[in-house]
Amino acid sequence: MPYWLPVAIGVVAGALSTVSFAPQVLKAWREGDTAAISLRMYIVTVIAFVMWIVYGVMIGSLPIIIFNALSLIMSGSILMMKIRNGPDG
């Protein structure tokens, strides 16, 4: 197995994990509907991304910091839309 293959798979997996939030941000923004979205999921998700950033700083990994900072921004915006719209919004 080429030495670079695991690194490439990890980078693509990380990028997909981050990019995956984009369609949900756009859908919630366009439709203004967040009723089916779980508030608790996004509270826990935001906390997790803050901890991943702390982890990235501790081990000095810029990719982990950058990917998780982008994920924090997107999941944080979904959380804010959910809070703004209220439980049934």
Added chain:
Amino acid sequence: MPYWLPVAIGVVAGALSTVSFAPQVLKAWREGDTAAISLRMYIVTVIAFVMWIVYGVMIGSLPIIIFNALSLIMSGSILMMKIRNGPDG
């Protein structure tokens, strides 16, 4: 900084990332409402978790395999509920 602190932060961040899906699975299951949930988000998320599992196998990391397998099961069940309910469901 104690040597174990980054490992502890990473494990907690990983566990939170996985656990975060549970409230969304329960909410979608109980309410049968997935209208506001983005189909594209969960298609990309499921692909990302498959790739994280491949990455975990390649580097021989059981925690990465286990966390991402659990995340795949939960995000996969949200995806299936979304597909079953249809775009407006």
